[in-house]
Amino acid sequence: MGYxxxxxxxxxxxxxxxxxxxxxxxxxxxxxxxxxxxxLRIEDTDEARSTEESVKxxxxxxxxxxxxxxxxPGSENPKYSPYCQIERKKQGVYQKYADxxxxxxxxxxxxxxxxxxxxxxxxxxxxxxxxxxxxxxxRLTTEQRKQKESEGKKxxxxxxxxxxxxxxxxxxxxxxxxxxxxxxxxxxxxxTSGIPTYNFACVVDDYLMEITHVLRGDDHISNTPRQxxxxxxxxxxxxxxxxxxxxxxxxxxxxxxxxxxxxxxxxRKEGYLQEALINYLALLGWSTExxxxxFKIEELKQEFSIERCxxxxxxxxxxxxxxxxxxxxxxxxxxxxxxxxxxWLKCTDNEKLTEGWDVELLKKALVLERDKIKxxxxxxxxxxxxxxxxxxxxxxxxxxILLSEKSKDSAKLVLIESAVRLPxxxxxxxESLEHYARNLAVExxxxxxxxxxxxxxxxxxxxxxPGLFQMMEVMGKEEVVRRINAAxxxxxxx
RNA sequence: GCUGCCAUCGUCUAGCGGUUCAGGACACCGCCCUCUCAAGGCGGAGAUCACGGGUUCAAAUCCCGUUGGCAGCGCCA
Numbered sequence: 001m002g003y004x005x006x007x008x009x010x011x012x013x014x015x016x017x018x019x020x021x022x023x024x025x026x027x028x029x030x031x032x033x034x035x036x037x038x039x040l041r042i043e044d045t046d047e048a049r050s051t052e053e054s055v056k057x058x059x060x061x062x063x064x065x066x067x068x069x070x071x072x073p074g075s076e077n078p079k080y081s082p083y084c085q086i087e088r089k090k091q092g093v094y095q096k097y098a099d100x101x102x103x104x105x106x107x108x109x110x111x112x113x114x115x116x117x118x119x120x121x122x123x124x125x126x127x128x129x130x131x132x133x134x135x136x137x138x139r140l141t142t143e144q145r146k147q148k149e150s151e152g153k154k155x156x157x158x159x160x161x162x163x164x165x166x167x168x169x170x171x172x173x174x175x176x177x178x179x180x181x182x183x184x185x186x187x188x189x190x191x192t193s194g195i196p197t198y199n200f201a202c203v204v205d206d207y208l209m210e211i212t213h214v215l216r217g218d219d220h221i222s223n224t225p226r227q228x229x230x231x232x233x234x235x236x237x238x239x240x241x242x243x244x245x246x247x248x249x250x251x252x253x254x255x256x257x258x259x260x261x262x263x264x265x266x267x268r269k270e271g272y273l274q275e276a277l278i279n280y281l282a283l284l285g286w287s288t289e290x291x292x293x294x295f296k297i298e299e300l301k302q303e304f305s306i307e308r309c310x311x312x313x314x315x316x317x318x319x320x321x322x323x324x325x326x327x328x329x330x331x332x333x334x335x336x337x338x339x340x341x342x343x344w345l346k347c348t349d350n351e352k353l354t355e356g357w358d359v360e361l362l363k364k365a366l367v368l369e370r371d372k373i374k375x376x377x378x379x380x381x382x383x384x385x386x387x388x389x390x391x392x393x394x395x396x397x398x399x400x401i402l403l404s405e406k407s408k409d410s411a412k413l414v415l416i417e418s419a420v421r422l423p424x425x426x427x428x429x430x431e432s433l434e435h436y437a438r439n440l441a442v443e444x445x446x447x448x449x450x451x452x453x454x455x456x457x458x459x460x461x462x463x464x465x466p467g468l469f470q471m472m473e474v475m476g477k478e479e480v481v482r483r484i485n486a487a488x489x490x491x492x493x494x
Numbered sequence: 495g496c497u498g499c500c501a502u503c504g505u506c507u508a509g510c511g512g513u514u515c516a517g518g519a520c521a522c523c524g525c526c527c528u529c530u531c532a533a534g535g536c537g538g539a540g541a542u543c544a545c546g547g548g549u550u551c552a553a554a555u556c557c558c559g560u561u562g563g564c565a566g567c568g569c570c571a
Contacts, residue, residue, distance in 0.1 A: 011571050046570055114569065121567085130496045131567060156569050174499070183497060183567085191569040198571045222498060222566040245500075245564095252563065283506060283519090291508045291518040310507080312500050313564065320506065320520040330533070371533040437529085452529035464531040 004036025006213050008069075009202065011043045012054035015263035016061040018316060019217065019247050019255050022281045026244060027215045028067045029282070029304035039209060040072030042084045043202070045195050050086075061264040065274045066297075071209075080209045085201050094196035097204050097234060098157045098189055106233045107189060109155035110137035111148045132185035133158070157190035159200070159230060167225035172242035173309050174218065179225040187226055199223055203230045211239055215306070218243035219254070242306050245285050245313045255316055269348050271376030273340065276325040284314045294327055326374040334367040341366070344376040353380050357387045364474045368466035385460045386475065391483055393461040393490070401457045402491050410446050411454035412492045417444075418455060419484045428477045430469035437469070458487035 008024040010016065016024075031038035040062065044050035059073060071077045073084065082088055089095075101107035112133070121131035138160060140148070148155070167179045189200035196204065206214060221243045231238045249259035256262065261270075267277055275297055282300050283293060286309050295303070329337060345351045354362070365383040373379060385391065402411045417440060425436060437455070441448045456468050459480055465471060472480050 009571090013571075043571065049570075110569095117568085125495060125567090128495050154569095177498075180497075185567090188569050193569075195569085197569070202571085217565095218499060219565055220571090223571090243499085248564075250505090254564075280506095285506095287507055289508070291506095293506085293519045314507085315505060317505050317520070323520055326533090369532085372531070434529090449529060456530065462530090466531085468529055 004031060004034045004212050005039060005210050006031050006036060006215055007039040007041050007206070007209065007211050008067075009041040009043045009205075010058055011046060011049075012051060012058055013046060013049040014054055014057075014257075015265065016058045017255070017257070017262040017264065018281070019262075021061070021065065021067075021264055021277070022247055022284060023215070023217055023244065024062065024067050025065075025278060025281050026286070026304075026309070029300055030213065030215060030306060031070075032301040033304045036212070037070040038068075039080075039211070040069035040083065041205060041209070042073060043198065045085050045089070045198065045201050047193065047195065055084075057265065064268055065264065065278060085196070085205065088201075088205065089195055093208070094190065094201055094204055095194065098196070098200070101159065101189070101230075101233055102157060104233070105160075107157050107159045108138045108140075108186075109145065110158045110186075110188070111140075111153045111155050112137060130183045132183075133187075135160075135186050138186065154192040156188045156192055158186040159189045159226070159233070160186050161226065161229060167228055169221075169224050169228065169241060171221070171224075172213075172240055172306050173245075173311060174221065174243050177221065177224075179222075181225070184225060189230070199226050200230065203227050203236075206239060207231070207234070207236045213240045213242060213306075215242045215244065218245055242309070244309060245311055247284055248313050248315045250315060252315065259316075261318070268344075269377075271344055271378065272321070272325050273328045273376075276321065276328045279328070280321045280324050284316065285310045294324070322374055329373045329376075330371055332370070334363060334370060337366050337370055337373070338363050341376055341379050348377075354387075361386055361474070365466075368470050368474065385462065385465070391459070391461040391486065393457070393487075394463070397457045397461060397463045398491065401453045401463060402487070407450065407454070410444070410450045412488075413444060414440065414446075414451050414454045415458055415484050415488050415492065419481060419488060422477065422481050422484070425477065428473060430467070430473045433469040433472050455484070459483040 006027040008020075008027050010020055010024075028038050030036070042055055042058075044055070055073070062069070069075060071080060071083065076082065082091075098107060102109070110133075117133055120134050124131045135158075137155075137158065161184045162181045165181050167181055169177045169179070171177055187199060188197050190196055205211075224241055224243075228238055247255045249255045251259075261267070264277070268274075278297060278300070279295050282295065282304070286304065288303060288308065329340075332340065345354060362383065365386045366379070369379075369382045372382060401407060421436070421440075425432070437451045438448055441451045444451075452468050453463070455472075456465065457463060459475065460471065466474075475483075
């Protein structure tokens with residue numbers, strides 16, 4: 001196999017969603033694995049639905065995911081540019097080849113209006129036949145064509161499909177697939193607007209951009225015989241095809257907006273790491289022999305192969321993605337988690353959440369809480385108590401630990417003793433604090449937990465959190481004592 | 495309706511004719527660790543390999559059929 005060029009060719013008609021990312025990812029991984037080129041092409045031939053906004057969203061999403069393209073918008077290559085189909089259309093790229101096909105007698109102008117064609121299809125369907133255009137305009141004489149033209153009728157260009165035989169596709173993933181040519185009709189390659197249709201633009205561009213492998217969702221597989229015939233008609237080499245299985249929603253239907261949370265940028269806002277999303281998506285439809293689950297991006301690049309792509313569709317499991325995100329966060333150093341968090345704050349415009357927070361304290365807090373983080377957006381609620389002036393005492397924590405009949409006496413005792421003794425605790429390290437607490441328990445003849453829990457609630461307001469003594473060390477003596485006194489005043493004031 | 499694709503624990507998957515009364519991961523349950531919550535460790539439950547026929551000494555693995563799911567059938571991509 002020589003030099004490899006693959007492409008991701010989204011149409012800018014909305015957000016980049018999970019299914020699209022998977023397609024982009026597998027192309028990208030394939031290119032990286034083979035040392036080939038990954039091209040990004042914008043297929044904006046749908047005049048009605050394509051938007052500039054959507055192009056921007058797609059580019060942003062690709063950048064966030066670090067699915068960098070070797071060629072595409074912003075990375076033009078004079079040999080292949082431009083990378084937007086409407087731009088290419090303006091240069092007459094497609095018209096030229098449509099004319100060539102007409103000249104060869106392999107395509108023809110068709111004057112039928114959409115309503116006529118619809119009718120034909122409806123009738124065919126009613127007769128339990130595949131809905132097809134009947135090819136009537138291919139039989140027009142030159143005079144008849146001139147007549148139509150002089151009447152000012154607009155024509156589309158239709159490609160003549162052979163009606164006999166079969167078209168064989170040797171798909172890299174699906175294997176050999178045969179299509180009965182008689183089931184396919186003469187399809188439109190140029191609209192009346194002069195804009196090419198998908199099937200045509202795609203082939204022309206893949207040829208001109210020297211795409212060697214077309215890796216796409218298997219919802220495109222039935223387009224493939226049409227495309228193959230265009231390649232043949234133009235005497236172009238047919239690229240390799242690999243059709244990946246679809247990603248389905250929990251209901252088993254192809255993932256779409258309806259399932260919610262399908263837009264990539266939403267995942268960023270939720271606080272997913274790009275590498276978690278990438279890793280997860282790689283697992284959908286691809287696997288290694290040892291069924292490994294966690295991969296670094298580098299490892300994916302090294303190990304990816306089309307041969308190990310699965311053929312059956314897979315259901316998107318947000319729960320597993322969440323686990324993987326936690327896994328990725330746990331694999332980061334505290335400094336990295338801090339940086340990730342800061343980036344997340346910026347990208348979600350949430351900087352006010354941490355206003356007035358001491359950076360060093362935040363970093364230390366992250367060391368203690370890292371293993372608990374599933375999403376970056378969880379971080380504020382996990383560490384905010386370190387930064388509050390007024391501790392937010394959770395009602396349930398107070399009731400259970402400080403004021404319950406069973407424990408209120410010991411809790412009061414522990415806090416008052418601590419308020420007195422802790423200021424004299426010279427070594428405020430976690431280790432030494434633990435000694436202090438355990439000794440206090442022995443001295444007062446109560447259980448260690450009866451010392452630990454009240455202090456925890458007093459300084460954090462909650463029953464859950466980091467290890468108590470690590471937490472105290474990080475907060476510092478002054479603050480711990482201040483909070484204990486505040487708690488005494490609030491709950492045990494005579 | 496027609497055509498195509500697909501079918502292993504709830505989910506993602508390993509398996510490419512015998513070493514598998516099917517292995518891993520998520521989720522779930524239990525135990526351990528432990529000052530709480532996590533994380534981690536250990537263990538458990540969970541799949542008549544969709545069904546029915548073949549081929550073979552031997553099939554989750556090959557072939558055929560059935561059923562079910564999905565996709566496509568546009569001057570959408």
